[in-house]
Structures are given as C-alpha cells and as structure tokens.
Amino acid sequence: MVKGMVTDRERAAFEAGIKLGALYHQWVGTPVSPATAEFLEQAIERSIALQPAVESVRVHLDRRLMSPNSFGYSELGGMMFDVEVTTRVGGIRCRAGLSRTEDYPLMSLVACDEIAPDPHHR
Numbered sequence: 001m002v003k004g005m006v007t008d009r010e011r012a013a014f015e016a017g018i019k020l021g022a023l024y025h026q027w028v029g030t031p032v033s034p035a036t037a038e039f040l041e042q043a044i045e046r047s048i049a050l051q052p053a054v055e056s057v058r059v060h061l062d063r064r065l066m067s068p069n070s071f072g073y074s075e076l077g078g079m080m081f082d083v084e085v086t087t088r089v090g091g092i093r094c095r096a097g098l099s100r101t102e103d104y105p106l107m108s109l110v111a112c113d114e115i116a117p118d119p120h121h122r
Helices: 008-027 037-049
Strands: 054-061 081-089 092-100 105-114
Touching: 008 037, 008 054, 008 081, 008 092, 008 105, 037 054
Parallel strands: none
Antiparallel strands: 054 081, 081 092, 092 105
C-alpha cells in the first residue's frame, strides 16, 4: 500500500469490516450447544483479537436459537451472532457490529471517531 492513498479512517473502517466478514465465514457451521457456547464465544474473541488493528471484540451467541440435532448439538448459524468489534488505526477508532435483523445477520459500521493516537497500539 502506498502511504497517503488511504486515510486512517478508511483503513480502520476496512479493518472492522474484514474482521466481521472473517469471523462470520470462519465460524458458521461450527458445532455448538448451550453448554459450549461460552467457550466458543471466548475462542472467537481471542482469535479475532490477534489480528492487526483490533482494539476489542465482544461476541455473544444467542443460545435460544441452538436446537440440538440427534447428536445433541447445533451448528453455529449467522442469526446466532451478536458481535461488536473495535478497530484502531492511527488517531481513528471504528466500531462495527454483526447482529440479527428480523430475517438476516447484518454487518454494519456503527461509528468512526477521532481519538488521541497511541504510539504503542499495533
């Protein structure tokens, strides 16, 4: 990437969207049950938090949508996600979310705000 062609705001928003897309497509279909949902939430949060520009990530899975199959577990579906990811690039912090609408798991950019730069943030 050539420096100056993309602003910190554009990069922070892009990074937030990429994190949500990766999270969704990487984890949908994973076996889950109400008994294992908390562990899966933590695993997803920890894996996304490893990526560049991530300041925080929170994942909640809607256990009410987990209907066990004949083997006693469900497959993680997009409608189960309630996620918020915060990215930071330079002096910009963006928040994005993944949550259920009436019939669709929708990803959205919530806000991008200017903040004091942190020289230690990766």
